[in-house]
Amino acid sequence: MEKETAAPESGAGETKPRRVDPKLLELLVCPVTRTALQYDRQRQELVSRAARLAYPIRDGIPILLEEEARPLED
Template sequence: MSDTPAQTPNTASSPVDPKLLELLVCPVTKGPLVYDRERNELVSEKAGLAYPIRDGIPIMLVDEARQLDDTPAHAGA
């Protein structure tokens, strides 16, 4: 396999099916998502959003997404 859109964990204890993670894209940018195992969410760095995963199901709704705080909004003020 070459580049996959989502980074999947290597353990069988993943709350989301790794094949599903490979298929999902950000609903805003249609870009790749990165699986954040620690926060149990899918992150779209381009959109600056993190989509939660609840009961093993990614919630791909913009209204449910968390705004990323670590995006450089005002660099060099």
């Protein structure tokens, strides 16, 4: 598995989005609805349209806990 580290961007104080293994993304489903998740690389989230939740990815690890998810507004 390819490992990509986050590095600070020049002067921005932010980190570069990490890449999540595509094979892992194929296996993961929403814990609430058991439907497929969409990967938002820019926001580092896994999005469940069916549950209207976005699960965070921290340090390359998906946090698939309903209480950690952000409700979708759209």
